[in-house]
Amino acid sequence: xxxxxxxxxxxxxxxxxxxxxxxxxxxxxxxxxxxxxxxxxxxxxxxxxxxxxxxxxxxxxxxxxxxxxxxxxxxxxxxxxxxxxxxxxxxxxxxxxxxxxxxxxxxxxxxxxxxxxxxxxxxxxxxxxxxxxxxxxxxxxxxxxxxxxxxxxxxxxxxxxxxxxxxxxxxxxxxxxxxxxxxxxxxxxxxxxxxxxxxxxxxxxxxxxxxxxxxxxxxxxxxxxxxxxxxxxxxxxxxxxxxxxxxxxxxxxxxxxxxxxxxxxxxxxxxxxxxxxxxxxxxxxxxxxxxxxxx
Amino acid sequence: xxxxxxxxxxxxxxxxxxxxxxxxxxxxxxxxxxxxxxxxxxxxxxxxxxxxxxxxxxxxxxxxxxxxxxxxxxxxxxxxxxxxxxxxxxxxxxxxxxxxxxxxxxxxxxxxxxxxxxxxxx
Numbered sequence: 001x002x003x004x005x006x007x008x009x010x011x012x013x014x015x016x017x018x019x020x021x022x023x024x025x026x027x028x029x030x031x032x033x034x035x036x037x038x039x040x041x042x043x044x045x046x047x048x049x050x051x052x053x054x055x056x057x058x059x060x061x062x063x064x065x066x067x068x069x070x071x072x073x074x075x076x077x078x079x080x081x082x083x084x085x086x087x088x089x090x091x092x093x094x095x096x097x098x099x100x101x102x103x104x105x106x107x108x109x110x111x112x113x114x115x116x117x118x119x120x121x122x123x124x125x126x127x128x129x130x131x132x133x134x135x136x137x138x139x140x141x142x143x144x145x146x147x148x149x150x151x152x153x154x155x156x157x158x159x160x161x162x163x164x165x166x167x168x169x170x171x172x173x174x175x176x177x178x179x180x181x182x183x184x185x186x187x188x189x190x191x192x193x194x195x196x197x198x199x200x201x202x203x204x205x206x207x208x209x210x211x212x213x214x215x216x217x218x219x220x221x222x223x224x225x226x227x228x229x230x231x232x233x234x235x236x237x238x239x240x241x242x243x244x245x246x247x248x249x250x251x252x253x254x255x256x257x258x259x260x261x262x263x264x265x266x267x268x269x270x271x272x273x274x275x276x277x278x279x280x281x282x283x284x285x286x287x288x289x290x291x292x293x294x295x
Numbered sequence: 296x297x298x299x300x301x302x303x304x305x306x307x308x309x310x311x312x313x314x315x316x317x318x319x320x321x322x323x324x325x326x327x328x329x330x331x332x333x334x335x336x337x338x339x340x341x342x343x344x345x346x347x348x349x350x351x352x353x354x355x356x357x358x359x360x361x362x363x364x365x366x367x368x369x370x371x372x373x374x375x376x377x378x379x380x381x382x383x384x385x386x387x388x389x390x391x392x393x394x395x396x397x398x399x400x401x402x403x404x405x406x407x408x409x410x411x412x413x414x415x416x417x
Binding site: 112145166 | 301303304307346366369370372373374376377378389390391396400401404405407408410411412414
């Protein structure tokens with residue numbers, strides 16, 4: 001019974017639950033708790049599916065009479081498990097390496113072509129009219145890149161909001177959150193994969209940086225910066241529905257008082273999804289062990 | 296080392312502005328009045344070579360240095376990487392402040408902005 005239940009939980013956490021959660025707007029109200037929630041869902045799905053495979057494999061060989069097909073099936077399941085794990089770590093290494101290489105190259109180009117900002121050592125200004133603003137994360141020596149076009153498009157307060165936003169990304173190591181979801185996204189077997197965790201965590205991370213910026217500059221300058229930088233460029237290609245910019249502005253518009261329940265709900269769901277599969281797996285096993293010891 | 300980084304930028308600009316590959320001495324002269332050591336420039340050129348920004352070619356007993364890519368090519372590589380927003384499968388090497396939106400969305404954003412501005416100006 002345990003393997004089936006764990007398998008169902010794993011499937012639910014991998015597909016329908018993320019799809020439903022991606023449509024909800026309440027996690028945006030407490031972005032840090034939202035990131036925890038998405039991380040927990042992903043981890044719980046991995047644990048549940050691994051648990052389902054493992055408990056099936058063990059169930060096959062803990063029977064009283066060992067037959068050849070039980071042993072063969074047991075070994076097959078274990079082999080598949082090892083393969084899935086190997087694939088996961090290979091993907092993790094690959095994503096990490098590729099991202100690091102692209103960042104290093106980009107940073108070298110920025111350092112050669114960008115003008116250093118007098119007062120802020122991490123900031124580089126590109127002599128381009130296209131308004132861009134982004135950061136190249138790194139543990140030490142991160143870069144915040146803006147263009148002349150950005151400086152001209154924004155008033156002083158809005159520019160400060162942009163810089164505070166980017167510095168928050170760098171300071172709170174948001175790249176690690178995004179990299180973790182990037183790894184999961186690639187490592188998950190394709191039929192079980194959805195875009196939701198990666199997309200949603202990208203938005204949540206923006207909201208966290210927004211919160212850091214609005215503490216310094218207030219809502220107005222940040223909102224002006226988002227609109228100026230999101231609307232200034234012609235779209236390069238087809239873009240997914242529900243842009244982060246809209247979510248961010250809606251959040252700045254929302255002047256209802258800060259509520260505790262979205263954070264509490266996110267954290268509660270996180271705890272439940274993480275604990276439930278473990279309990280389901282552990283409790284029958286402990287009972288089984290107890291039973292074997294006492295008889 | 297901010298100073299070395301700054302020097303790399305100056306040396307690169309010298310090479311980009313030059314019509315032909317330069318020797319270390321020529322780079323040093325082009326940098327002008329600063330009291331820089333010959334070996335410092337060699338170190339900087341080595342570092343730039345390691346980053347695949349500079350090519351080294353033998354000319355008799357000396358080496359001459361040339362940019363591995365033109366300033367325009369470097370700029371377009373940088374902008375291409377910075378503006379390439381396609382591909383949801385790629386991980387975010389760069390974290391953008393804002394992504395481009397379509398015109399309808401831009402209008403919705405402006406409306407929301409007006410609301411925020413009117414509230415904060417009260």
